[in-house]
Amino acid sequence: MALDQSRLMPNITELQEIASQVRRDIVRMVHAASSGHPGGSLGCADFFTALYFEILDHKVAFNMQGKDEDLFFLSNGHISPVWYSVLARSGYFPIDELKTFRMIDSRLQGHPTTHEGLPGVRVASGSLGQGLSVAAGAALAKKQDGDDHLVFCLHGDGELQEGQIWEAVMFAAHNKIDNLIATVDWNNRQIDGDVEDIMDLGDLDAKFTAFGWKVLHMQGNQMEDVVKQLNAAKEASGKGKPVVILMKTEMGQGVDFMMGSHKWHGVAPNDEQTETALSQLEETLGDY
């Protein structure tokens, strides 16, 4: 069932219930497709739930230009399952469509795209490092038009190894794009191992600060802190600096055997593993 967006803002418990259903959706989608990226999707379920059900001023009657509403861009497109689930549960498209994930003739491509016209998606992503530039451009367009809504975007931590990210970080600060709120999913995991072993990001707080950004920190798997920091980011916007939230998450959060390593970045669970995973995630809104 789609949630009624017009009701009063959900409380933390309600958000946690939604997030639990989103996690079930993720596991079931990836299992059905026998492919996809459950780890990062599960880790970001709380963030996406808070963003779409509490924070964003958005319209589910999708309009590409998105004038007079907040926008969201997913730069690390491989965690599409969590986005698709939240978009569907928000009412952007039928929840039943989640069963087409990664199937032939689906709008729910492995990585998100505008190509099949899926409501809620404004640019293709998957090849990493590009989303911050696009979000900065969309935020600039809002400024030029006197639209005081915000542009949010999400990035993987490993994605910060891409050079284009730092071009965009410089660009946004130089141009005082202060209606831009970027979040980094800092789970310290990437495909080949731990981020600090593959290519250490060093002191991200100091780096973003030195580049002229306002830096916030978030415990990305504690719903109360997710909501608190997203609201703090909104408060911090409009003050001459772009805002970044360094969000600590656990890859695979909510499914015990997927947590604690990088192994479930891009692997689908088998039937038995799926059953185990679902037994750990409460069905709160009804499975699709």
Next chain:
Amino acid sequence: MPKYSYTEMKDTRSGFGDGLLELGKKNPNIVALCADLTGSLKMNAFQDEFPDRFIQAGIAEANMMGVAAGLAIGGKIPFTGTFANFSTGRVYDQIRQSIAYSGKNVKICASHAGLTLGEDGATHQILEDIGMMKMLPGMTVINPADYHQTKAATLAIAEHDGPVYLRFGRPKWPVFTDPNQKFEIGKAVKFQDGSDVSLFATGHCLWESLKAAEELEKEGVSVEVINIHTIKPLDEKAILESVAKTKRVVSAEEHQINGGLGESIASLLSRELPAHMEIVGVNDKFGESGKPAELLEKYGLGSGSIAEAVRRVLKR
């Protein structure tokens, strides 16, 4: 058929700059981005007139392409400006994913294309850009022939909804097309009727082709000269009509033979109307420093080489 006569020497990039300024006055949604080459791209006038709609992107082309895609989402019509090399090869994946696959209305405007960039040498003389860009689904690829045509093309692509690659050059080049000729994307322009051979040319090579045709006429060879300013979508009808008449084909472009206009024409003809053909282009080589005319001569793209290609195809 358009009348043409030489009037003066002027660079095609100035046609872009003047067209962009005119667009800025007409349409408040036009925005321009440049990666630290404002003077080279002749974007200064737009920058001075519309500072709020000009975005200095710095030497960060990948970001510039992404920002352009974001501006397009916001309803703007972004024109990006940098050298052709940095407009394509350097940012191919950004164009592919954020612009082409995402169907964004971004105009990628690329100067200093080809050998006629001259003295800067092969690092900057991109000869592979048409191939890269024409392979992208939905991408329109345009390479105008002189100042007037470049200006007209700049105006025309703003009216087209979708990504466009507009390629032009650095040197002062003969101006010879009709300034009042409307630019129609995907519509070939016949410059001269002929019956012995069809000569299809794009960009700077159109002038070289007209000179070649003049030389050949003295030998009694009747050359039909057709300007293919839009490499994609290709004006298949105009090409097939001409070749049905002449049965002999030569193409000329400032680009690698691999992936260029000639390859597109050859592909069309092999499917629809097989005919003997010669392709004038750079044959799997990088360029080098030198003066534009010297480089065209050395790499076989000048009027003499084009005339030779016509003579060869007539013997086949």
